[in-house]
Amino acid sequence: MPLPLSTKEGHAHWRDLFYDVVQTGLCTGCSGCVVVCPHQVLDYRNLTPVQTLDTADTCVHGEKGCDTCARACPRIGYGAPEVDRLLFGREKQPEELCGIHQEIVFARSREPRVRARTQDGGIASTLAIWALEAGEIDGVLTSSNGAEWHPLDSGAYVATSAEEVLAGGMSRYTYVPTPLPLKQAVKDGYSRLALMAVPCQTEFVRKLMTTKVKKYYSRVALVVGLLCSETFEFEPFITQTMVERRAIDVHNVHKINIKGKVIVYPKDGGDPVAIPLKEVRPMARSHCHHCPDFTAEHADISLGGLGQDGWTLTLIRTEVGRTFWEGLKASGLIEVRPAEEEPEVLDLMRRLAIKSRKRVVEAGDRWYSRPQPLPSELTP
Numbered sequence: 001m002p003l004p005l006s007t008k009e010g011h012a013h014w015r016d017l018f019y020d021v022v023q024t025g026l027c028t029g030c031s032g033c034v035v036v037c038p039h040q041v042l043d044y045r046n047l048t049p050v051q052t053l054d055t056a057d058t059c060v061h062g063e064k065g066c067d068t069c070a071r072a073c074p075r076i077g078y079g080a081p082e083v084d085r086l087l088f089g090r091e092k093q094p095e096e097l098c099g100i101h102q103e104i105v106f107a108r109s110r111e112p113r114v115r116a117r118t119q120d121g122g123i124a125s126t127l128a129i130w131a132l133e134a135g136e137i138d139g140v141l142t143s144s145n146g147a148e149w150h151p152l153d154s155g156a157y158v159a160t161s162a163e164e165v166l167a168g169g170m171s172r173y174t175y176v177p178t179p180l181p182l183k184q185a186v187k188d189g190y191s192r193l194a195l196m197a198v199p200c201q202t203e204f205v206r207k208l209m210t211t212k213v214k215k216y217y218s219r220v221a222l223v224v225g226l227l228c229s230e231t232f233e234f235e236p237f238i239t240q241t242m243v244e245r246r247a248i249d250v251h252n253v254h255k256i257n258i259k260g261k262v263i264v265y266p267k268d269g270g271d272p273v274a275i276p277l278k279e280v281r282p283m284a285r286s287h288c289h290h291c292p293d294f295t296a297e298h299a300d301i302s303l304g305g306l307g308q309d310g311w312t313l314t315l316i317r318t319e320v321g322r323t324f325w326e327g328l329k330a331s332g333l334i335e336v337r338p339a340e341e342e343p344e345v346l347d348l349m350r351r352l353a354i355k356s357r358k359r360v361v362e363a364g365d366r367w368y369s370r371p372q373p374l375p376s377e378l379t380p
């Protein structure tokens, strides 16, 4: 059963988030509850929401009836079928393991200088840059490396120019709360933002749509989802695995990629360092073990690498996604080829989607907040 939005004690609020989501390790750190809290009760520290004004586990406003944080939390009462109906006009079928989509293609930026600063084909960045320059959006909720204390630590921000978007190119496999700047962005008057998001962060926006917290979801014009199996704890993923065990110079890291193993590419053109996935898997964040959504099923457009060298696997899902995609294609900035050219990639995506779905079933998360139809091969 999903965790309900209403409990026996009444509406769900911070108390329920604290005990059922944060304390249980289910909290993804998406920052959604902090963004929407209307009373400045919640703050975000060490990738976790914390109550700052009162005790750790209660909220005086919640006791009086405020449930805004629970309305934003994708781990309480996330109605996946309802979101499907809202976005696609129907619920997905059990065999649609990668979610509902209109089209799947491989795509890449035509510009080698963009590809050099991006993860796969540079589609996330090129889409954002085109949309900004065409006036389709007024900002991009994104992330980049370069915190002063450590070059591989990351932060979230609003990008408003091509250079700021490209500063955030490439993937960070540690968690970055890209929705967090939405709070200030709304105060600053942004009205058509694009959100770069791993699947749990796409769910934050969709949850707001079903619980009708319009103040925030109405400002997000485009949700770009990144395929994701897991994110890792900075300590030990970066500090132990790379720095202590392999003496990798963090100032010399050009890119980190995961394709069957973790590969760290140096800036100086030296040999990449490969790290076995089995070494880092135990360093995955706890909530990732409970996530069934590999392909960001509720994004407008989902993007992944999946063994492709220099191309982004692109799933166009919603009508909003279609409109942005057609605009980007018409700009001439990208080249596109059919995904059917490489059926093994589509098969791999399907198998990874099953793997994510299975870990929820195997963990016994029958109460998990995102009930989903399972094909017969997965039914326990």
Ligand SMILES: Cc1cc2nc3c(=O)[nH]c(=O)nc-3n(C[C@H](O)[C@H](O)[C@H](O)COP(=O)(O)OP(=O)(O)OC[C@H]3O[C@@H](n4cnc5c(N)ncnc54)[C@H](O)[C@@H]3O)c2cc1C
Binding pocket: 117, 118, 119, 120, 121, 122, 123, 124, 125, 126, 142, 143, 144, 168, 169, 170, 171, 172, 173, 174, 175, 176, 178, 196, 197, 198, 226, 227, 228, 229, 230, 231, 258, 303, 304, 305, 306, 307, 312, 313
């Ligand atoms: C944590 C993580 C895990 C992933 N796992 C897989 C996987 O298992 N299989 C697969 O096929 N693809 C995976 N991807 C997606 C893949 O790495 C690329 O992001 C995707 O192919 C788009 O490439 P691109 O060149 O078009 O993006 P780019 O143009 O390089 O843009 C990437 C965008 O992603 C944003 N971003 C980077 N890191 C994060 C983060 N941690 N959280 C939120 N936004 C971020 C950047 O700010 C930027 O806007 C993962 C991505 C992330 C962030």
